[in-house]
Amino acid sequence: MTTHSRSRRSFLADTRFLIGIALVIASIAGVWLLVGAARQTTPVLQASRTIVLGEPLGSSDFQVVEVGLGALTDDYLAPQDLEPGMIAARTIDEGELVPRSGATDADDGRTTTVVITSTGAIPAGVKAGSTVELWQAPPSKDGRSFGDPRILVPDGVVASVAEPEGMLNDARTDVEVVIDRTDVADVLSAITGGSALSVIPAGPAE
Incomplete structure (x- = not known):
C-alpha cells in the first residue's frame, strides 16, 4: 500500500513538473513572437512637406x-x-504618415483654388495648410465705404501666401x-463686385 502511494505521488510530481516546463516554454515562445512582431516593419509614405486639401499627389511629395x-x-x-491622379483628401502635415483616408481620386474631389486679395494684413501664423474663414464686406451704393462684413466661406484652406513686394507695398x-x-460663384461674385475680402484664421469647431 505504501509503495502504491509513493508511486502515485511521484507520478503527480512528474506531471506537475512537466506542466511547469510546458508553461515556461510557452511563455518564452510568446515573448519571442511579440519581439519578432515588434521588429517587423513596413514601408509607408511620409509627407516631406505640407500638402493641402485638393493638391495633386506625386512621389516627390513623400x-x-x-x-x-x-x-x-x-x-x-x-x-x-500611390497612383497617378490622386489628390489630397485633406491637409497632410509635413512629417505625417499618410493615411489611406488622406488620399482620393481626382474625380472624387470637390474643391478648387481661387486667388483673393486680402484688404488687410494676413494674421501671423496663417500659412499653407491653415484653415481660414473668408470674410466679405460689400461696397456701399455710393462706392465710398463698405457694408457690414459677413462670412463668405467658413472653411477654406490656404494653399499659398504671396510675399508682399517693395517697401511701399500696402x-x-x-x-x-x-x-x-459650391462656394466658387459667391467668391467670384464678391471679387468682381468690389467687396473687401479678409482672411481670418478659423476658430475651433463648436
Missing part, C-alpha cells in the same frame, strides 16, 4: 520610411499604393485658397 505598425499597416499608404496680400466648388 519619402519612404520603415515603421512597425502591426495591425494598423493597412490603414496607411504604401509606395505602391497691407494687401494675395492668398491662394482651396474652397468647395
Whole structure:
C-alpha cells in the first residue's frame, strides 16, 4: 500500500513538473513572437512637406520610411499604393504618415483654388495648410465705404501666401485658397463686385 502511494505521488510530481516546463516554454515562445512582431516593419509614405486639401499627389511629395505598425499597416499608404491622379483628401502635415483616408481620386474631389486679395494684413501664423474663414464686406451704393462684413466661406484652406513686394507695398496680400466648388460663384461674385475680402484664421469647431 505504501509503495502504491509513493508511486502515485511521484507520478503527480512528474506531471506537475512537466506542466511547469510546458508553461515556461510557452511563455518564452510568446515573448519571442511579440519581439519578432515588434521588429517587423513596413514601408509607408511620409509627407516631406505640407500638402493641402485638393493638391495633386506625386512621389516627390513623400519619402519612404520603415515603421512597425502591426495591425494598423493597412490603414496607411504604401509606395505602391500611390497612383497617378490622386489628390489630397485633406491637409497632410509635413512629417505625417499618410493615411489611406488622406488620399482620393481626382474625380472624387470637390474643391478648387481661387486667388483673393486680402484688404488687410494676413494674421501671423496663417500659412499653407491653415484653415481660414473668408470674410466679405460689400461696397456701399455710393462706392465710398463698405457694408457690414459677413462670412463668405467658413472653411477654406490656404494653399499659398504671396510675399508682399517693395517697401511701399500696402497691407494687401494675395492668398491662394482651396474652397468647395459650391462656394466658387459667391467668391467670384464678391471679387468682381468690389467687396473687401479678409482672411481670418478659423476658430475651433463648436
